[in-house]
Amino acid sequence: MLRDIGHWETVDWQPVIGNGRENIPIQCLVSNEALAPDSEPVYIFGGYSEEKFALRAAVKSLNELRRASIAVNLPDGNIKNRDSLELVAKEAPLAVAQWFNERADRVSDAKIDVIAHSKGAGALLVAGNEAPERFGAFGLIGPIGITNELLGSTPNERIRNYLWRITVLNNIKQDHNPLSDPSNLISFYEFAARISKDLLAHRLKSKLELALSLDLAQSVGQLSQNHPVRVFLGVNDRLFTVEEYRKSLGEASFNINTEQIPGSHSALVSRMGRYQLELASNWLEAVRLKRN
Numbered sequence: 001m002l003r004d005i006g007h008w009e010t011v012d013w014q015p016v017i018g019n020g021r022e023n024i025p026i027q028c029l030v031s032n033e034a035l036a037p038d039s040e041p042v043y044i045f046g047g048y049s050e051e052k053f054a055l056r057a058a059v060k061s062l063n064e065l066r067r068a069s070i071a072v073n074l075p076d077g078n079i080k081n082r083d084s085l086e087l088v089a090k091e092a093p094l095a096v097a098q099w100f101n102e103r104a105d106r107v108s109d110a111k112i113d114v115i116a117h118s119k120g121a122g123a124l125l126v127a128g129n130e131a132p133e134r135f136g137a138f139g140l141i142g143p144i145g146i147t148n149e150l151l152g153s154t155p156n157e158r159i160r161n162y163l164w165r166i167t168v169l170n171n172i173k174q175d176h177n178p179l180s181d182p183s184n185l186i187s188f189y190e191f192a193a194r195i196s197k198d199l200l201a202h203r204l205k206s207k208l209e210l211a212l213s214l215d216l217a218q219s220v221g222q223l224s225q226n227h228p229v230r231v232f233l234g235v236n237d238r239l240f241t242v243e244e245y246r247k248s249l250g251e252a253s254f255n256i257n258t259e260q261i262p263g264s265h266s267a268l269v270s271r272m273g274r275y276q277l278e279l280a281s282n283w284l285e286a287v288r289l290k291r292n
Contacts, residue, residue, distance in 0.1 A: 004032075005029075005031065005032070005056065005059055005060050005063055006029050006030050006031040006032050006034070006059055006063075007029070007030060007032075008027060008028070008029055008030075008052075009027075009028050009029075009030050010025045010026070010027060010028075011025065011026040011027075011028060011095060011096050011099045012025060013025065013026050013075070013091075013092060013095045013096075015087055015091055015095075017083075017084055017087065024075050024079075024088075024092075025075065026072065026073065026074070026075045026092055026095065026096055027052075027072075027073040027075070028070055028071065028072050028073070028096055028100075029052075029055050029056060029059050029070070029071040029073075030070050030100070031059045031062065031063055031068055031069045031070065031071075032063070033062075033063060033066065033067065033068035033069070034068040034069060034070055034100075035104075036068065039068040039104075040068065040113070040288070041068040041069050041070045041100070042062070042067065042068070042069050042070075042113050042114065042115055042281065042284060043069070043070050043071075043072060043093065043096070043097065043112050043113070043114045043115070044058050044059070044062075044069055044070065044071040044072065044114075044115050044116070044120075044268075044277075045071075045072050045074060045093065045114065045115075045116035045117065045120030045121070045123060045124055046058065046071070046073070046116075046117050046118070046119075046120050046268050047117045047118030047119045047120055047144075047267070047268070048118065048119045048191075048194065048207075048211075049187075049190045049191040049193070049194035049195065050117065050118075050120070050190065050267060050268050050269070051073050051190055051194070052073070053186045053189075053190055053269050054186075054187070054190060054267060054268040054269040054273075055071035055072075055073060055268070056071075057183070057268055057269040057273075057274060058071050058268045058269075058274070058277055059071050061274040061277055061278055061281075062277070062278075062281055065278065065281060067281055067285070070096070070100060072092075072093065072096050074088055074089075074092055074093075074120065074123060075088060075092060076088045076089075076207070078201070079203070080201065080202070080203035080206055080207075081206075082206055082209075082210055085206070085207065085210050086126070086210065088123070089122070089123035089126040089127060090126055090127055090130045091127070091130075092123075092127075093112075093114070093123065093124060093127045094127060094131060094134055097110075097112045097134065109133075109134060111133075111134060111135055111136040112134065112135060112136060113135075113136040113137045113138075113139075113284055113287075113288070114135065114137070114138055114139065115139040115140075115141070115277065115280045115281060115284065116138070116139070116140055116141070116143070117141045117142060117268055117273075117276075117277075118141070118142050118143065118144055118265065119144050119211060121140040121141060121142065121143030121144065121145075122143055122144040122145035122211060122214055122216060124138060124140070125138075125140070125143065125145060125216045125219045125220060125223070126214070126216070126219070128219070128223050128227070129219045129222065129223065132223060132226065132227065135223075135227060136227065136228070136291075137227060137228040137229070137284055137287045137288075138223060138227060138228070138229045138230070139230055139232065139280035139281070139283055139284050140220070140229070140230070140231045140232065141232045141234075141261075141276055141277070141280055142232065142233070142234055142237055142239070142240055142265050143216070143220075143231060143240075144211055144212075144214070144240070145211065145214030145215070145216035145219075146216050146217050146220065146231075146240070146245060146248050146249065147240045147241075147244040147245055147247075147248045148212050148213065148214060148215060149215065149248070150244045150247065150248065151212060155209050155212065155213065158208075158212040159205070159208045159209070159212060162208065162212060162239070163208075165238055165239045166239050166265070169238035169239070170237070170238045170239045170264050170265045172238075173236050173238065173263075173264040175236070175262075175263050175264055175266055175270065175271070175272035176264065176266070176270070181270055181271045181272070183269050183270050183271060184267070184270050186269050187267035187269050187270055187273075190267075190269070191267075217248045217249055217251065218254075220249065220254070220256055221249075221254025221256055222254075224254060224255075224256055224257065225254070228257075228287045228291075229256070229257060230257045230258065230259055230280070230283055231245065231249070231256060231257070231258045231259070232258075232259050232261050232276060232279065232280055233245050233258055233259065233260050233261065234260075234261060234262070234263045234264045234265055234266065234276065235260050235261065235262060235263070236262075236263060236264040237263075237264045237265045238264060238265070239264075239265040240265065242260060245258065246258075259279075259283070261276055261279050262275065262276075263275070263276055
């Protein structure tokens with residue numbers, strides 16, 4: 001039951017957009033472990049369509065390891081404007097951190113450690129470079145924005161290749177098979193629901209254009225100079241392949257820490273996605289032990 005895992009909270013974020021402030025609520029699942037005195041929760045950020053089911057699965061997995069976490073549903077679902085989408089990536093993660101730190105009587109600008117997947121990882125790289133002093137360690141699982149230039153030379157070419165890979169090539173891998181893992185049906189449901197909503201609201205193209213225009217290889221390298229950063233690469237990932245990551249990160253001229261892990265571009269709600277999350281969490285725990 002949900003109460004055995006944690007509870008949903010709403011952060012009342014009021015960013016300045018244009019000439020005034022807007023109220024954009026941010027939904028977060030706060031684990032019961034995170035409410036314990038002196039806990040250091042890891043902040044989890046999911047991919048494009050990873051919302052309540054996926055974030056609940058992620059928190060449950062870390063609960064089983066007795067690790068405190070806060071899973072954040074980045075509030076870009078109903079946003080179409082490109083400037084507002086960029087603002088969500090830059091500021092929403094820190095708005096959640098400040099909210100929780102103040103609630104838990106911590107220093108409001110205390111550094112946070114993050115594990116982020118796919119689109120969420122791209123957003124955290126943007127936020128990290130905007131305010132590096134607010135972050136500790138970054139565990140990035142299959143981040144978007146590093147290999148975009150290899151998807152094509154024009155926005156439309158990149159979108160076509162991305163959609164082909166995410167809907168066909170990546171889904172033929174065994175760890176996406178609903179017969180071997182029924183939780184993949186939940187992943188398919190969340191993805192279909194999100195993409196349908198974005199298509200009907202005429203905002204899918206603007207979201208994809210922004211995500212696929214990012215060039216974050218240098219950002220990973222710059223952050224890794226002063227932060228523990230590890231990029232986790234699914235050996236069977238057909239959305240962003242190991243070879244493409246290595247090429248893009250190699251050209252960034254930094255010694256970037258990467259680790260190949262089992263699976264493809266697996267949703268957090270799936271068995272393989274939860275395993276990938278646990279591997280990233282194990283790395284983060286080792287970082288924390290060394291840091292403390």
